[in-house]
Amino acid sequence: MLKKEIVENMKHIVDNCMGDSKSACTTACPMNTDAKKYIALMGDNRGEEAIKVIREELFIPRILGRVCAHPCESACRRGEEDEAISIAGLKRYIADNYDNPDMWDLSKKDSTGKKVAIIGFGPAGAQGAITLLKEGHEVTIFEKNSFSGGMLRYGIPEYRLPRDIIESEFSLINRLGGKVKFNIEVGKDICFETLEKEYDAVLVSIGKQIGRKDRTLDNHDAKGILTAVEFLKEVSLTRESKEAKGNILTVGGGDVAMDCARSALRLKNSKNSYVLFLEKNLESLTASKHEVESAMAEGVKFIPSFGIKEILINEEGRVNEIIIKKCESLFNENGEFSPKFNEEEIEKIDIDTLIFAIGQGVDLTINSGERFQFNKESLQNEKNPKIFYAGDCASSNIVVQAMAEGRRAAKSIIRFLNNEDVWMGRDITLEGGKSETKLYLPTEYLPESWNLDSKIKRRKGEELDPKERIKTFLEVEKTFTHKIALEEASRCLQCECKLCMKECMMMPEYTSCPKELFKEYLEKGYENMDMNIAYSCNECKQCTIKCPNSFEIRENFMEMRKEYVKANGDISPLDGHTGLDDGQELECSKKYSVTIPGKKQTKYVLIPGCTVPASFPELVEETYEHMKKTLGEDNVGIILQCCAKPTEIIGETKLFEERYSRVQKEIDEIEADVIVTLCPSCYLTYEKYSGRKVISYWDLMKEEIGIPKDKKDIGKDSDVIFNIHDSCPTRYVTSHHDSIRWVLSQLGYKVEEMANIRENTRCCGVGGMLGCINADLYKRIVDRRVSDATQDHIISYCGSCRGSMELGGLDSLHILQLIHGSCYYKKDAKKRSDNYGLHNRLEAKRRVSK
Ligand code: SF4
Ligand code: SF4
Numbered sequence: 078m079l080k081k082e083i084v085e086n087m088k089h090i091v092d093n094c095m096g097d098s099k100s101a102c103t104t105a106c107p108m109n110t111d112a113k114k115y116i117a118l119m120g121d122n123r124g125e126e127a128i129k130v131i132r133e134e135l136f137i138p139r140i141l142g143r144v145c146a147h148p149c150e151s152a153c154r155r156g157e158e159d160e161a162i163s164i165a166g167l168k169r170y171i172a173d174n175y176d177n178p179d180m181w182d183l184s185k186k187d188s189t190g191k192k193v194a195i196i197g198f199g200p201a202g203a204q205g206a207i208t209l210l211k212e213g214h215e216v217t218i219f220e221k222n223s224f225s226g227g228m229l230r231y232g233i234p235e236y237r238l239p240r241d242i243i244e245s246e247f248s249l250i251n252r253l254g255g256k257v258k259f260n261i262e263v264g265k266d267i268c269f270e271t272l273e274k275e276y277d278a279v280l281v282s283i284g285k286q287i288g289r290k291d292r293t294l295d296n297h298d299a300k301g302i303l304t305a306v307e308f309l310k311e312v313s314l315t316r317e318s319k320e321a322k323g324n325i326l327t328v329g330g331g332d333v334a335m336d337c338a339r340s341a342l343r344l345k346n347s348k349n350s351y352v353l354f355l356e357k358n359l360e361s362l363t364a365s366k367h368e369v370e371s372a373m374a375e376g377v378k379f380i381p382s383f384g385i386k387e388i389l390i391n392e393e394g395r396v397n398e399i400i401i402k403k404c405e406s407l408f409n410e411n412g413e414f415s416p417k418f419n420e421e422e423i424e425k426i427d428i429d430t431l432i433f434a435i436g437q438g439v440d441l442t443i444n445s446g447e448r449f450q451f452n453k454e455s456l457q458n459e460k461n462p463k464i465f466y467a468g469d470c471a472s473s474n475i476v477v478q479a480m481a482e483g484r485r486a487a488k489s490i491i492r493f494l495n496n497e498d499v500w501m502g503r504d505i506t507l508e509g510g511k512s513e514t515k516l517y518l519p520t521e522y523l524p525e526s527w528n529l530d531s532k533i534k535r536r537k538g539e540e541l542d543p544k545e546r547i548k549t550f551l552e553v554e555k556t557f558t559h560k561i562a563l564e565e566a567s568r569c570l571q572c573e574c575k576l577c578m579k580e581c582m583m584m585p586e587y588t589s590c591p592k593e594l595f596k597e598y599l600e601k602g603y604e605n606m607d608m609n610i611a612y613s614c615n616e617c618k619q620c621t622i623k624c625p626n627s628f629e630i631r632e633n634f635m636e637m638r639k640e641y642v643k644a645n646g647d648i649s650p651l652d653g654h655t656g657l658d659d660g661q662e663l664e665c666s667k668k669y670s671v672t673i674p675g676k677k678q679t680k681y682v683l684i685p686g687c688t689v690p691a692s693f694p695e696l697v698e699e700t701y702e703h704m705k706k707t708l709g710e711d712n713v714g715i716i717l718q719c720c721a722k723p724t725e726i727i728g729e730t731k732l733f734e735e736r737y738s739r740v741q742k743e744i745d746e747i748e749a750d751v752i753v754t755l756c757p758s759c760y761l762t763y764e765k766y767s768g769r770k771v772i773s774y775w776d777l778m779k780e781e782i783g784i785p786k787d788k789k790d791i792g793k794d795s796d797v798i799f800n801i802h803d804s805c806p807t808r809y810v811t812s813h814h815d816s817i818r819w820v821l822s823q824l825g826y827k828v829e830e831m832a833n834i835r836e837n838t839r840c841c842g843v844g845g846m847l848g849c850i851n852a853d854l855y856k857r858i859v860d861r862r863v864s865d866a867t868q869d870h871i872i873s874y875c876g877s878c879r880g881s882m883e884l885g886g887l888d889s890l891h892i893l894q895l896i897h898g899s900c901y902y903k904k905d906a907k908k909r910s911d912n913y914g915l916h917n918r919l920e921a922k923r924r925v926s927k
């Protein structure tokens with residue numbers, strides 16, 4: 078059984094890994110539209126596929142591309158480093174160019190015979206209708222106006238949203254078989270109770286069609302005073318206003334105020350258009366920056382920090398002047414909206430029309446003027462289960478949110494009509510409810526592939542000339558060109574984490590991300606998983622280094638190896654390890670080992686490990702001599718024996734303990750104070766188990782004995798520039814990295830640093846004893862590491878790493894070759910791996926025993 082901590086670690090990864098997390102743009106969209114995917118397709122010039130992705134969630138992409146408040150853009154990760162992607166602009170381009178009504182999905186289930194009435198033909202009602210129609214229910218929509226679109230049509234000016242687009246996109250409801258009864262106002266032309274009786278369910282989706290005025294002011298109902306709702310509706314239908322003329326002043330600081338002010342400019346009888354607002358400056362307005370800028374460009378004049386004190390009227394009863402008062406603060410000490418005015422600081426403005434754009438509400442006539450009471454999640458009426466709500470009359474305040482509510486309410490209705498619980502077991506995030514993503518890469522983890530070059534600016538669609546455009550209601554902003562769409566799509570970072578997967582070469586062979594992998598382990602049990610997964614990890618820990626959460630992944634695999642071994646009679650279950658085991662037995666045997674204590678005491682004992690003696694017996698001797706010369710012959714001993722690390726790595730704990738105990742016995746017997754190592758794995762093993770001070774030969778040279786005297790600057794005339802490969806087991810032992818570089822500088826050799834060094838180094842392929850069981854993966858890891866090199870010559874300080882770098886085609890040297898050799902030139906490059914073998918261990922034994 079796996080240890081509790083390991084199971085907890087796996088759960089921790091499953092709960093927190095960001096590998097499958099959606100991008101922020103998608104989760105911020107109330108309809109969960111996969112912006113990342115359609116942007117990628119567009120960037121790939123695959124607009125026909127991109128529109129399919131959009132239409133999976135949105136039936137009005139051309140409308141939303143123009144008027145959506147785009148919460149996706151506010152959440153866009155690029156926006157934190159640079160400017161957000163113009164997601165709406167791209168959606169608009171894709172929809173304008175690739176949406177084909179002939180290709181719309183008109184499929185639906187067989188008729189259920191159930192009938193649903195929907196009140197209001199805006200985005201919430203229309204989306205609800207689509208969801209219900211597709212489920213096979215009959216839908217009848219009651220719309221009090223003569224056209225589709227609800228507040229989209231009556232609240233958004235034509236210069237932002239051409240009417241033919243509304244007509245075209247809303248036609249889907251008819252094409253799916255939905256019936257629409259225009260010019261029928263529920264509560265006036267037909268009783269709400271009649272709908273309740275005649276239909277199996279009713280969805281109320283009425284918009285905020287009642288404008289507000291400041292009724293505390295005298296003369297608020299005078300001629301020439303309008304609400305934004307009535308003004309915009311009239312302009313929407315006629316492109317004119319009977320009431321509005323001359324100097325038109327709009328009160329308010331939101332997008333609706335901008336719509337009024339810009340529409341006012343376009344009227345035949347208007348002179349000037351003003352916007353009066355309480356906020357200190359334009360930056361503090363709730364209106365979108367783009368709308369404010371457009372209004373300014375068109376000539377709207379802004380009056381900040383003022384509110385209305387008095388409305389004055391002429392003898393005809395029409396507004397002709399207002400007195401405004403200075404707003405000194407907007408919020409009280411509790412942060413609540415509570416404007417304070419200076420009644421003394423006043424100004425007069427001559428106006429002919431006053432438009433209040435200070436909010437709007439829902440007509441509650443059908444509920445006898447009472448607020449609707451419903452469950453906020455299921456959107457079902459709390460008293461009458463047949464009635465549901467969506468859109469402005471529920472809680473949404475932007476179009477796409479209204480659509481999401483329409484869909485959610487429709488799903489509740491579907492359950493209700495099936496006699497199911499309307500909410501149990503539902504996950505709002507899967508239904509397109511707004512959710513937070515776990516995906517967040519801190520700036521320091523942003524991959525290089527994320528092209529954040531600030532020169533690649535966010536693209537805008539071209540706009541009509543402000544002077545010309547205010548003469549008409551023609552659409553102001555143009556759709557991107559193909560070139561601009563491609564450029565803008567290329568700015569998308571295609572946000573995802575998987576930083577570990579991009580680095581690790583083994584996990585991608587088995588999984589899409591650690592979350593998925595460890596979920597499978599937890600569900601199936603490690604004993605039912607392919608053992609090759611755990612044994613293919615080369616224990617490099619590079620996943621942990623790359624992971625923003627620093628998840629410990631290697632540890633899980635290591636523990637699994639131990640359990641696989643335990644279940645197999647304390648021996649590795651994989652055939653590939655048989656040879657390794659046999660070799661380890663020999664390497665730890667007396668035949669290949671020798672212990673020589675210091676002449677008087679063993680203050681220092683050199684333990685050179687296996688691979689260095691097996692390749693360079695003469696260098697072991699030289700190192701031993703160097704230590705004796707500098708530390709005193711009486712104080713220095715040597716133990717030629719294996720630490721058995723490879724046995725431990727393959728999970729054979731019992732065998733390791735037994736093999737390691739042999740070398741520990743030698744250490745204890747000669748009472749060595751300090752162990753000096755030549756191998757990173759030996760260093761870590763003795764650090765962990767020996768109970769002695771352990772130091773690498775490189776640190777010993779830097780800190781105590783220096784390089785051999787006659788070697789100072791020996792390489793200064795060399796024509797070679799070396800890269801340095803740091804070993805991954807000692808990635809956190811920074812003193813080794815420093816000392817190796819110090820040694821090379823003392824020797825006088827030139828060094829050029831390659832990619833992925835020191836703590837961030839990559840495995841040479843040997844880690845985890847991978848080569849024994851997966852030679853192909855081992856070779857690919859070798860090649861990947863070699864591809865980091867910038868020179869043909871590379872220095873390692875591990876015998877195995879040196880071998881791998883040579884296998885990868887580099888002129889690969891162990892640092893001992895430079896420390897104890899003569900000046901190294903390019904002409905000296907040669908292959909050395911054929912010199913590896915146990916016979917060299919015997920030779921090393923012979924040399925040190927002389
Ligand atoms: S950069 Fe692209 S994928 Fe990332 S949040 Fe922005 S639009 Fe979405
Ligand atoms: S330790 Fe290395 S090989 Fe193992 S999972 Fe992590 S990156 Fe992959």
Ligand code: SF4
Pocket residue numbers: 093094095096097574575576577578590591592623624625626627628
């Ligand atoms: S780096 Fe890998 S393990 Fe870490 S959060 Fe990302 S996907 Fe998950």
